[in-house]
Amino acid sequence: MKDKITEKSIELFGEKGFNETSIQDIVDSLGVTKGTFYYYFESKQQLLMDIHLTFINYLLSRQEEILSDQSKSCKTKVFDIVRMLIKNIEKHGWDALIFFREIRHLNEEQMDKIVKKRSLFQHHLEDLIKSGISQREFRSDLPADIVTLGILGMCNWSYFWFDPEGRVPDEKVAMIYVEMILNGITVQKENGPK
Amino acid sequence: MKDKITEKSIELFGEKGFNETSIQDIVDSLGVTKGTFYYYFESKQQLLMDIHLTFINYLLSRQEEILSDQSKSCKTKVFDIVRMLIKNIEKHGWDALIFFREIRHLNEEQMDKIVKKRSLFQHHLEDLIKSGISQREFRSDLPADIVTLGILGMCNWSYFWFDPEGRVPDEKVAMIYVEMILNGITVQKENGPK
Amino acid sequence: MKDKITEKSIELFGEKGFNETSIQDIVDSLGVTKGTFYYYFESKQQLLMDIHLTFINYLLSRQEEILSDQSKSCKTKVFDIVRMLIKNIEKHGWDALIFFREIRHLNEEQMDKIVKKRSLFQHHLEDLIKSGISQREFRSDLPADIVTLGILGMCNWSYFWFDPEGRVPDEKVAMIYVEMILNGITVQKENGPK
Amino acid sequence: MKDKITEKSIELFGEKGFNETSIQDIVDSLGVTKGTFYYYFESKQQLLMDIHLTFINYLLSRQEEILSDQSKSCKTKVFDIVRMLIKNIEKHGWDALIFFREIRHLNEEQMDKIVKKRSLFQHHLEDLIKSGISQREFRSDLPADIVTLGILGMCNWSYFWFDPEGRVPDEKVAMIYVEMILNGITVQKENGPK
DNA sequence: TATGAATGAGTATTCATTCAT
DNA sequence: AATGAATGAATACTCATTCAT
Numbered sequence: 069m070k071d072k073i074t075e076k077s078i079e080l081f082g083e084k085g086f087n088e089t090s091i092q093d094i095v096d097s098l099g100v101t102k103g104t105f106y107y108y109f110e111s112k113q114q115l116l117m118d119i120h121l122t123f124i125n126y127l128l129s130r131q132e133e134i135l136s137d138q139s140k141s142c143k144t145k146v147f148d149i150v151r152m153l154i155k156n157i158e159k160h161g162w163d164a165l166i167f168f169r170e171i172r173h174l175n176e177e178q179m180d181k182i183v184k185k186r187s188l189f190q191h192h193l194e195d196l197i198k199s200g201i202s203q204r205e206f207r208s209d210l211p212a213d214i215v216t217l218g219i220l221g222m223c224n225w226s227y228f229w230f231d232p233e234g235r236v237p238d239e240k241v242a243m244i245y246v247e248m249i250l251n252g253i254t255v256q257k258e259n260g261p262k
Numbered sequence: 263m264k265d266k267i268t269e270k271s272i273e274l275f276g277e278k279g280f281n282e283t284s285i286q287d288i289v290d291s292l293g294v295t296k297g298t299f300y301y302y303f304e305s306k307q308q309l310l311m312d313i314h315l316t317f318i319n320y321l322l323s324r325q326e327e328i329l330s331d332q333s334k335s336c337k338t339k340v341f342d343i344v345r346m347l348i349k350n351i352e353k354h355g356w357d358a359l360i361f362f363r364e365i366r367h368l369n370e371e372q373m374d375k376i377v378k379k380r381s382l383f384q385h386h387l388e389d390l391i392k393s394g395i396s397q398r399e400f401r402s403d404l405p406a407d408i409v410t411l412g413i414l415g416m417c418n419w420s421y422f423w424f425d426p427e428g429r430v431p432d433e434k435v436a437m438i439y440v441e442m443i444l445n446g447i448t449v450q451k452e453n454g455p456k
Numbered sequence: 457m458k459d460k461i462t463e464k465s466i467e468l469f470g471e472k473g474f475n476e477t478s479i480q481d482i483v484d485s486l487g488v489t490k491g492t493f494y495y496y497f498e499s500k501q502q503l504l505m506d507i508h509l510t511f512i513n514y515l516l517s518r519q520e521e522i523l524s525d526q527s528k529s530c531k532t533k534v535f536d537i538v539r540m541l542i543k544n545i546e547k548h549g550w551d552a553l554i555f556f557r558e559i560r561h562l563n564e565e566q567m568d569k570i571v572k573k574r575s576l577f578q579h580h581l582e583d584l585i586k587s588g589i590s591q592r593e594f595r596s597d598l599p600a601d602i603v604t605l606g607i608l609g610m611c612n613w614s615y616f617w618f619d620p621e622g623r624v625p626d627e628k629v630a631m632i633y634v635e636m637i638l639n640g641i642t643v644q645k646e647n648g649p650k
Numbered sequence: 651m652k653d654k655i656t657e658k659s660i661e662l663f664g665e666k667g668f669n670e671t672s673i674q675d676i677v678d679s680l681g682v683t684k685g686t687f688y689y690y691f692e693s694k695q696q697l698l699m700d701i702h703l704t705f706i707n708y709l710l711s712r713q714e715e716i717l718s719d720q721s722k723s724c725k726t727k728v729f730d731i732v733r734m735l736i737k738n739i740e741k742h743g744w745d746a747l748i749f750f751r752e753i754r755h756l757n758e759e760q761m762d763k764i765v766k767k768r769s770l771f772q773h774h775l776e777d778l779i780k781s782g783i784s785q786r787e788f789r790s791d792l793p794a795d796i797v798t799l800g801i802l803g804m805c806n807w808s809y810f811w812f813d814p815e816g817r818v819p820d821e822k823v824a825m826i827y828v829e830m831i832l833n834g835i836t837v838q839k840e841n842g843p844k
Numbered sequence: 845t846a847t848g849a850a851t852g853a854g855t856a857t858t859c860a861t862t863c864a865t
Numbered sequence: 866a867a868t869g870a871a872t873g874a875a876t877a878c879t880c881a882t883t884c885a886t
Binding site: 473475476531557560585588592593594595596598599602603605606608609610611612613614617624628629632633635636637638639640641642643 | 667669725751754779782786787788789790792793796797799800802803804805806807808811818822823826827829830831832833834835836837
Binding site for chain 1: 279281282337363366391394398399400401402404405408409411412414415416417418419420423430434435438439441442443444445446447448449
């Protein structure tokens with residue numbers, strides 16, 4: 069039941085927003101009563117926190133997997149992370165949207181915890197970029213932190229428009245983004261498009 | 263008075279969110295009463311629509327300015343648009359945040375109107391990319407629509423983290439982004455960083 | 457309206473208790489809506505605090521009046537205070553009951569304020585007893601503080617049983633109490649009942 | 651288990667109040683579950699009734715003991731009853747407080763039963779006073795019922811302030827009260843303080 | 845222009861109680 | 866003898882909105 073509530077809540081929060089979804093909405097659509105909700109969750113906020121935690125922990129573990137693979141180049145790792153982020157939408161659809169849109173409904177303590185984990189994700193990516201720079205895979209004249217934010221912006225924004233059933237599949241979007249990030253959109257003479 | 267209300271509302275909506283800001287909050291912080299609010303605005307939603315309209319119209323007119331300059335290359339225009347978007351934060355601070363975060367509190371009709379104008383902005387940029395491709399400034403193997411979304415994602419995301427008083431000034435962020443977009447982050451032998 | 461709400465609330469709190477009286481009960485019995493209640497009061501607790509403050513302030517001012525009369529003996533002043541306390545029931549009926557029964561529903565800060573004023577009342581009475589002792593009106597072998605509490609206990613307890621319409625009128629009850637306090641119930645040979 | 655629940659409930663009702671203590675609070679603090687509570691008690695109200703009954707029955711039996719001793723004077727019996735009431739606090743701490751504070755949470759039938767037993771206690775004391783009057787131990791010009799209520803008020807009120815660990819021990823408080831009741835606080839020439 | 849009183853529908857949360865196991 | 870899931874009715878409180886003045 070707890071899982072059913074979480075699942076349904078994610079769907080409703082995603083569709084209508086956290087504030088716009090009442091506990092009543094949630095329990096009604098499951099055919100149970102409000103008491104049931106509060107049997108499993110301390111508060112609406114706690115449920116939101118659960119959703120956030122599950123999601124960011126999943127992202128972090130996927131990132132960890134990718135980064136710990138010694139055999140891959142930095143470029144490949146960047147590609148894998150971008151693909152992972154984009155692919156996420158297919159599987160976790162609403163989670164991601166909620167993650168970015170509803171964070172401010174957490175209380176200070178909760179927000180802190182999530183923000184810390186978010187920065188962790190960001191810093192792992194930044195470290196990867198820095199590695200790439202010192203290994204001469206990436207240009208040394210672009211600051212790693214801003215580049216990181218640029219990459220994350222691209223990917224995260226896709227949560228607001230990416231249509232899992234759309235014309236361009238996630239794999240393809242990831243490839244285009246990585247190509248843009250790595251080689252730019254400018255026509256180049258010697259080392260043109262891969 | 264109407265302007266004072268709008269101004270204060272933007273500030274409060276930005277800080278606390280649309281739903282989290284009550285009409286009472288707004289009028290209290292201006293030392294007037296609720297009646298006054300309803301003298302100038304039909305509803306809270308109408309006020310939000312006003313804010314959205316002002317903002318997107320401003321963006322569109324700035325974009326128009328940039329695009330209509332015949333003397334500039336596509337690259338330069340892309341740079342100008344990116345810079346304009348980033349720069350916006352300094353001047354309009356909260357507006358942009360509200361624009362992206364609170365759109366779902368509009369009603370269907372209003373949302374429609376705004377979404378149409380948003381797409382307009384997006385399509386103008388997409389057309390610019392397409393121009394660049396046919397004029398052989400940009401690579402022809404990357405689909406213009408996805409590239410456009412990538413660029414917008416980068417820029418829009420900065421509304422969530424860009425600190426107008428921070429270490430890296432808007433001008434610089436814009437340059438880094440454009441450099442990334444145009445030439446990528448990969449080390450290149452012959453035609454290195456511009 | 458604010459006064460009407462306070463008045464009705466006192467009646468209902470007195471009859472049914474603070475917790476047992478809902479805001480709905482209050483507004484229903486006045487034919488208004490909950491919004492109206494919250495237009496005038498911050499919270500249910502605030503209303504309770506209002507009631508407490510009004511009551512204790514009234515008691516203190518009445519006590520002040522009695523104590524400041526230079527022409528009266530200590531004995532007379534004790535009598536006046538006892539009579540005042542008992543008489544209060546007639547006029548303020550429920551107020552007194554609420555004052556003693558519902559104090560714990562105040563929050564810490566509010567309770568503190570009320571408790572301080574309560575002690576003030578108690579200490580004024582204690583000081584009166586001490587005066588009486590040093591002026592040789594009262595026995596010096598009974599500790600003033602415990603005596604004070606005894607007197608207050610007698611009087612306050614009457615809030616739980618005194619029936620304003622009952623057989624024995626307030627004036628009479630006060631006289632009996634004071635007689636008991638001053639001279640005791642024991643048969644005395646020389647200086648019997650006054 | 652039943653006793654453990656009762657005991658813990660008395661503690662919690664005393665500290666926080668009947669309404670403010672949930673069944674959950676009680677079972678949590680005992681490490682059991684709500685089902686267990688309802689295995690032993692019909693309802694929360696029934697538990698409260700149990701507490702009331704145990705307490706008033708104890709008081710009545712102690713009073714009975716005192717009154718049935720043929721060798722004592724009325725004065726001594728009054729003293730013993732007052733001492734017994736005051737002493738009670740030490741041993742039964744919260745019980746007494748609950749007894750006076752939470753009675754209104756019983757239902758009509760239960761309340762009736764308790765109120766009857768309470769009056770019984772009161773009437774036993776009143777009868778004692780009347781005996782004292784006819785035996786010329788006590789003054790005949792003070793009505794026994796009001797005097798009784800005065801004595802009970804003094805004693806009962808001590809539940810609200812008496813500190814078992816305080817400066818003045820229960821024995822002493824009882825003596826002062828009885829002295830007050832019997833001889834008054836006035837300085838007397840012939841038969842001064844005992 | 846602006847006020848202030850009033851509305852009413854909505855919201856999260858609490859809690860005594862039930863009951864199948 | 867005890868559990869744990871579920872109920873449902875109640876409760877304090879919020880807030881956009883209305884409207885007579």
